[in-house]
Amino acid sequence: MTHPILSKIPILRKLVDERFLEHRRSSSSVAGIASACLAACLFEYRFFFNHVWSWDLLSIAVVFVVIKMSMFTWYRLND
DSSP states (O other): OOOTTGGGSHHHHTTOOHHHHHHHHHHHHHHHHHHHHHHHHHHHHHHHHHOOOOHHHHHHHHHHHHHHHHHHHHHHHTO
8 A cells, every 4th residue: 555645756656665664753752852862961070060951942842742742642542
């Protein structure tokens, strides 16, 4: 099974399949988690060593947690 829009492009029809889309989804998920963890670590570093609250980094980490928990709940309730 291929993606309906990508299957209309002749060159991509053979290249894009379920495995490609699954790898893209999982790699995006890992990249998002790594970015949020980095933001949380930078916030903690600046807070503990420089005694400065970096509200931008804290907001990135909090938004990540809120989105991740809401998606967990959404998929659990709609399963």
